[in-house]
Amino acid sequence: MSDVYLQALISGLMIGGVYALVAVGLTLIFGVMDIINFAHGEFLMFGMYGAFFASVLFGIDPYLSAVLALPLFFAIGWTVQGVLIRPVVGKSHAIQILLTLGLSLLMQALAQFLFSADFQSLKLDYGSATFDLGGARVSYTRLAAFLIAMGLCAALWVFLQRTDTGRALRACAEEHEGALAVGIDLRRMYKIAFGLGIACVAIAGIAMTPFFYVAPVVGPKFTLVAFVIVVLGGLGNIPGAVAGALIVGVVESVGALVMPSPSLKDLGVYLLFILVLLFRPQGLFGAKGS
Amino acid sequence: MAGLRANWFYLIVLAGLLMLPLFAESDAVAAVMPRGLTGSALLHVFVLIFFFAYMSQAWNIIGGFAGQLSIGHAAFFGIGAYVSTICYIHFGLTPWLGMIVAAAVTGLIGAGLGLVSFHYGLKGPFFALVTVAFAEITRLVLLHWEFVGAANGILLPFSPDPTFWEFQFTTKEPYYYIALAMMLGSIALVGWIARSRFGYYLHAIRQDEDAAEAVGVPTKRCKIQAIALSAALAGLGGTFYAQYTQYIVPDDMVVGRVSVEILLGAVIGGAGTVMGPIVGAFILIPVGEATRVIFEGGGTGTSLSALIASDMGFADKFLAYLDYLAAGGGGGLAIILYGFLLMAVVLGMPGGVLPWLAGLRARAARRTRARS
Numbered sequence A: 001m002s003d004v005y006l007q008a009l010i011s012g013l014m015i016g017g018v019y020a021l022v023a024v025g026l027t028l029i030f031g032v033m034d035i036i037n038f039a040h041g042e043f044l045m046f047g048m049y050g051a052f053f054a055s056v057l058f059g060i061d062p063y064l065s066a067v068l069a070l071p072l073f074f075a076i077g078w079t080v081q082g083v084l085i086r087p088v089v090g091k092s093h094a095i096q097i098l099l100t101l102g103l104s105l106l107m108q109a110l111a112q113f114l115f116s117a118d119f120q121s122l123k124l125d126y127g128s129a130t131f132d133l134g135g136a137r138v139s140y141t142r143l144a145a146f147l148i149a150m151g152l153c154a155a156l157w158v159f160l161q162r163t164d165t166g167r168a169l170r171a172c173a174e175e176h177e178g179a180l181a182v183g184i185d186l187r188r189m190y191k192i193a194f195g196l197g198i199a200c201v202a203i204a205g206i207a208m209t210p211f212f213y214v215a216p217v218v219g220p221k222f223t224l225v226a227f228v229i230v231v232l233g234g235l236g237n238i239p240g241a242v243a244g245a246l247i248v249g250v251v252e253s254v255g256a257l258v259m260p261s262p263s264l265k266d267l268g269v270y271l272l273f274i275l276v277l278l279f280r281p282q283g284l285f286g287a288k289g290s
Numbered sequence B: 001m002a003g004l005r006a007n008w009f010y011l012i013v014l015a016g017l018l019m020l021p022l023f024a025e026s027d028a029v030a031a032v033m034p035r036g037l038t039g040s041a042l043l044h045v046f047v048l049i050f051f052f053a054y055m056s057q058a059w060n061i062i063g064g065f066a067g068q069l070s071i072g073h074a075a076f077f078g079i080g081a082y083v084s085t086i087c088y089i090h091f092g093l094t095p096w097l098g099m100i101v102a103a104a105v106t107g108l109i110g111a112g113l114g115l116v117s118f119h120y121g122l123k124g125p126f127f128a129l130v131t132v133a134f135a136e137i138t139r140l141v142l143l144h145w146e147f148v149g150a151a152n153g154i155l156l157p158f159s160p161d162p163t164f165w166e167f168q169f170t171t172k173e174p175y176y177y178i179a180l181a182m183m184l185g186s187i188a189l190v191g192w193i194a195r196s197r198f199g200y201y202l203h204a205i206r207q208d209e210d211a212a213e214a215v216g217v218p219t220k221r222c223k224i225q226a227i228a229l230s231a232a233l234a235g236l237g238g239t240f241y242a243q244y245t246q247y248i249v250p251d252d253m254v255v256g257r258v259s260v261e262i263l264l265g266a267v268i269g270g271a272g273t274v275m276g277p278i279v280g281a282f283i284l285i286p287v288g289e290a291t292r293v294i295f296e297g298g299g300t301g302t303s304l305s306a307l308i309a310s311d312m313g314f315a316d317k318f319l320a321y322l323d324y325l326a327a328g329g330g331g332g333l334a335i336i337l338y339g340f341l342l343m344a345v346v347l348g349m350p351g352g353v354l355p356w357l358a359g360l361r362a363r364a365a366r367r368t369r370a371r372s
Helices: A003-033 A040-058 A062-088 A093-115 A140-162 A164-174 A176-181 A186-208 A216-233 A238-258 A262-279 B002-023 B027-032 B039-065 B073-091 B095-119 B124-144 B173-194 B197-207 B209-214 B219-245 B256-269 B276-295 B304-309 B314-326 B333-348 B353-371
Strands: A130-133 A136-139
Touching: A003 A040, A003 A136, A003 A140, A003 A164, A003 A186, A003 A216, A003 A238, A040 A062, A040 A093, A040 A186, A040 A216, A062 A093, A062 A140, A062 A186, A062 B333, A093 A216, A093 B124, A093 B256, A093 B333, A136 A140, A140 A164, A140 A186, A140 A238, A164 A176, A164 A186, A176 A186, A186 A216, A216 A238, A216 A262, A216 B124, A238 A262, A262 B124, B002 B039, B002 B173, B039 B073, B039 B173, B039 B197, B039 B219, B039 B256, B039 B276, B073 B095, B073 B124, B073 B219, B073 B256, B095 B124, B095 B219, B124 B256, B173 B197, B173 B219, B197 B209, B197 B219, B209 B219, B256 B276, B256 B333, B256 B353, B276 B333, B276 B353, B304 B314
Parallel strands: none
Antiparallel strands: A130 A136
């Protein structure tokens, strides 16, 4: 394998790991509540801004912010679920999509109002350090983002498998009425699911701030990529989402090589998405209920 | 009775709109409108209202009547603008005919998208996601296609003394009447659809697609026809926009925000109703423009990045930041309001304003009947 392709493969896996955390949040929310969250990327954007300002104003390292963000964004997700999303749980998908689209529009414009439309990026001492891996350059910050994201995905998986709350969440995902019948507090589970989903996506954003720009318009791309991954991996399927994310990451970075212009790299991802939706809507690895 | 009263109301509004340009400069208008919103500035706001009402009405056919949520109509809008502009620049075709070519092209693309999506049975959120991906693909292609100006877009050739065939005017009045005619035409068309067999089919699909299919409604064909028609009208709108602004660029036109703005009018006014998109546009645009005039007039001139980098103390920085916000911050207040309105309508009156009003009226009528 030539060096450029090895480089693309490694970069693709690195960014794919971060995508996995974004998508796992989305698929958890979908699996448990059957809600399609079009404002998902906007929470990522706010996570990035949080880390950016914490760093430039108070000198807080983004990796410390990532730790602080877990309870903070869990609480934000919990509240958003309780106030905004709860009334549309169980309503038609159109209503849910329109509500979260409205939220996404509002959050984007709010970010523009508060932080201006300028693109910002964090300059850190260690931001551009790299090491050599069999001929490919790997940046430490990207590797860190990958490891944080993969670690959190694994932690979430263990949480869902091994704890009572996790089992209750999975029960809700399987069968709402059954979960109610055995005495699971659905409303509380919804808040936990949304809180966890939002915390995941926000931390994914924060883990990227050392090497990724932040702007009010950064969200929709991640929302769409997360949808691609979630559909690819099967709706509600967390290991499927991780696998799908790594595939999308690699498709994107190899796409940047083979497409006439590197910024066309997303084209391959979207085409893959449409093909999967058309020919294998249950995802590559099977979905909830299939 | 109520219907008759509504018709009189619409007729009076229409008469007012037809005559407005004659009085746009008058003192009476100046007395009513805020902050010197007269003359061409006033007409501009109305052009925006008509145009958004028209675009939203186009969306309403597939998104409202057929109930298939499209979040990618900015693509049809953008393609329409590019097709007529390229016909004009490269083949000298007048935009009046270019408009028809644009509608034909976007209609075909819409039919193709519908054919593929509905053939494979994509429904609800999955259809919505395909439209989003389609719009993104369109934006990426336009952004990298040198022939259509890539990221720089196309600046339409300016003619100092334009003829009618160039679809360029030195005053706002012609644009005003063209946009008004487009809006009225779209109302007439959708009004006719609503009372046709096709309209009833769409209504049945929206209510319960499986039931509609079971009683013999050709659901797939109807949905494809609906998206083709919707896309063709949106493409036509793209030509108007190109001629009005004289400048088209992918990152302003084919973006998610525009797709959402297109559906906003219909959803807020009442998706699947004939007058919903019009009412929605007449609410949204004035609210948005007023917000822009009131809050985004000045600006302190300091940029946020300069503020962060400055060596002021934290308290001073914070005060300077409050000044920055008070002067309108980085903008976007109108869109904040749009997002808020969309959520409020979805939560408070899920059918939109018009169906909500109709419900109120029906309840009042029942109460009067019960009393008598």
